[in-house]
Amino acid sequence: MKTNNFSIATFNVNSIRSRLHILIPWLEENSVDVLCMQETRVQDENFPKEAFDKIKYNVVYKGQKSYNGVSIASKHEINDTAVGFDDLENSPEDEARLIRCIVRDIPIVNSYVPQGRALDHMYFQVKLRWFERLKDLFERNYSAYEPLLWCGDLNVAPDSRDVYAPDNHEDHVCFHEDARKALENVKSWGFIDVFRKFNMEPEQYTFYDYRIPNAVKRHLGWRIDHILATVPLARRAEKAYIDISSRLAQKPSDHTFLVAEFVL
């Protein structure tokens, strides 16, 4: 029976208006229940909602001019949408990086974690703090013993399998020990890496830098996009996989689709 199946995907679109030619056909073909998007890079008044209306997807979003921006699309009703953190530090940028909702009674948190720029940059501290604030948000609003999905571009490769030439990237903001520990600390609240549950091999990447020639062919990528689930949901996961079609397309995104499927 199909009725108890639940599928979710995450995709850093790197400008949603420039990626509709990939995004809309992909949704029609893959028909996931939920798609979490990051880096929409569009203000709310200019969000291409009609494209989702046409294929019968509901969509919620929060963006900023030129940078950041997050969105969740679903074939189902989207309930209890909220943006940003529920803390005193919350800023407009946070709201364009964090959106959450409930679909089919499953809470979904979609985040575009700050990249950090450089180890000695103030923004790297902002990044580390972001993971602490996420953990606080999970503790305040959710239970590790109930279904919950945390998806998005987390800008961290969790271990040495998740980046090419790991020895050369120990001082990179997406692989530095402090960044990996910050992610690990949030995971320790009660998340399972759904992709890793099914795929143990190294070199399975969700991001390939535009600036590296033939990065896909040469396996020069990063696994920085993630789908994490609390234990009661993770144990219902059936499969998870990376769909690289978006990186191979004409006018590709630098990120791929990441998909997870559950039997509820």
Add this chain to the structure above:
DNA sequence: ATGGTCGACTCTCGA
């Protein structure tokens, strides 16, 4: 070898 390419928007920035 320490670059490269995109996208949005100014003539540069962020990834």
